[in-house]
Amino acid sequence: MPETGFRRIGDGIRRGAQFSIQVDGAPIVAFSGETVATALLAGGRLALRHTEKSKQPRGIFCGMGICFECLMTVNGVPNVRTCITPAEPGMIVTTQHGLPEVAGDAHH
Numbered sequence: 001m002p003e004t005g006f007r008r009i010g011d012g013i014r015r016g017a018q019f020s021i022q023v024d025g026a027p028i029v030a031f032s033g034e035t036v037a038t039a040l041l042a043g044g045r046l047a048l049r050h051t052e053k054s055k056q057p058r059g060i061f062c063g064m065g066i067c068f069e070c071l072m073t074v075n076g077v078p079n080v081r082t083c084i085t086p087a088e089p090g091m092i093v094t095t096q097h098g099l100p101e102v103a104g105d106a107h108h
């Protein structure tokens with residue numbers, strides 16, 4: 001099991017069950033009740049996606065589902081707002097580069 005993350009408060013906190021999610025092929029520790037973005041931040045990962053044109057990294061900005069800076073692909077579904085998506089055991093999360101084409105998108 002990987003380390004639980006250096007950004008988590010250690011004392012006086014009761015957490016849910018510990019499990020791992022796969023992020024770009026590597027295990028990241030998460031606890032029941034955390035969002036995907038929280039688990040990533042606690043694991044030391046700040047960049048969650050890259051912009052399409054300038055390839056600049058983006059991470060958690062609003063933390064409440066409004067800004068869309070935390071989009072990642074989760075279990076094969078693109079454009080998931082990871083700041084409001086609860087982590088679940090065995091999730092497969094991958095970094096997005098730009099905005100992937102979505103089935104039924106009229107702009108393509």
Ligand code: FES
Binds near residue numbers: 064066068082
């Ligand atoms: S950080 Fe703003 S929508 Fe997720």
